[in-house]
Amino acid sequence: MVVLVTGANGQLGQSIQFIANQYPNVQFIYTDYQELDITNFESCLTVFAKYKPQFCINTAAYTAVDKAESESDKAHLINAVGPENLAKVCKEFNTILVHISTDFIFDGTSTSLSMTNGYKETDIPNPQSVYGQTKLDGELAVQKNWEKHFIIRTSWVYSQFANNFMKTMLRLASERDNLSVVNDQIGTPTNAVDLAEVLLKIITSYQTESHEVFGIYNFSNEGVCSWYDFAAAIFHQKGIEIDLKPIPTDSYPTPAKRPAYSVLDKTKIKKVFAIEIKDWKESLTVSLNHLN
Numbered sequence: 001m002v003v004l005v006t007g008a009n010g011q012l013g014q015s016i017q018f019i020a021n022q023y024p025n026v027q028f029i030y031t032d033y034q035e036l037d038i039t040n041f042e043s044c045l046t047v048f049a050k051y052k053p054q055f056c057i058n059t060a061a062y063t064a065v066d067k068a069e070s071e072s073d074k075a076h077l078i079n080a081v082g083p084e085n086l087a088k089v090c091k092e093f094n095t096i097l098v099h100i101s102t103d104f105i106f107d108g109t110s111t112s113l114s115m116t117n118g119y120k121e122t123d124i125p126n127p128q129s130v131y132g133q134t135k136l137d138g139e140l141a142v143q144k145n146w147e148k149h150f151i152i153r154t155s156w157v158y159s160q161f162a163n164n165f166m167k168t169m170l171r172l173a174s175e176r177d178n179l180s181v182v183n184d185q186i187g188t189p190t191n192a193v194d195l196a197e198v199l200l201k202i203i204t205s206y207q208t209e210s211h212e213v214f215g216i217y218n219f220s221n222e223g224v225c226s227w228y229d230f231a232a233a234i235f236h237q238k239g240i241e242i243d244l245k246p247i248p249t250d251s252y253p254t255p256a257k258r259p260a261y262s263v264l265d266k267t268k269i270k271k272v273f274a275i276e277i278k279d280w281k282e283s284l285t286v287s288l289n290h291l292n
Helices: 011-022 041-051 072-093 130-145 165-175 192-206 227-238 267-273 280-291
Strands: 002-006 027-030 055-058 096-102 149-154 178-182 215-218 243-247
Touching (some): 002 011, 011 027, 041 072, 055 072, 072 096, 072 130, 096 130, 096 192, 130 149, 149 192, 165 178, 192 267, 192 280, 227 243, 227 280
Parallel strands (some): 096 149, 178 243
């Protein structure tokens, strides 16, 4: 089985490479924008014609949430046009597309939700930022152009790879004695390695599925916390003493609006693919240990 991975130098792409040796029957083709520019249709055609993958995992994305507010054209090109190109090429080569999306497609303010488990795949998106809108546009482009797709919405992704909140907190703690982190944005951290494992579980289990299971799925680790809670857990697990203060979002203004509540309901993905999901604190421990 040939699996083409876009954006392979990002943290999810690196996380897939980290566990790839557990899948000896899979040939992974890792590409970054130098080898495969998803915003260029001809580039997509050329690479797909060369490798003829059975699956394409699209981890390529414009993820600079605040910068997207002033670089909307670039964000749209990568997050919307790119997935559209991939969906069209996947259709031409009968390649199943696995596309990564985000909790930012929701406004995080809905009171109609049953807040017990969080947003379901069927809840109506209402993005409040350029990043969120371009990611939603990417989802819609995939759905419009190719039926054989899995769209995986996730949240608060971190890992031992690349740049992310966990590594930023550790760096800041080495530079200062006190830190303020918002405590009124609620969600769930997702270890990118856990996400990578789920993507590969979907790919490998799909081969034996007797019914079509394409569509949208949510995945994050289990549990709920604020960014403040997340930071506190990082420092606690590393034995770092720092004066950590909780602050409201309006005390830390950013160009892009963040969802106040973006917990994702994972009932569907757990049921369809029979997966067990680790608690976020447990996965944080694993990720921190890999930094040592």
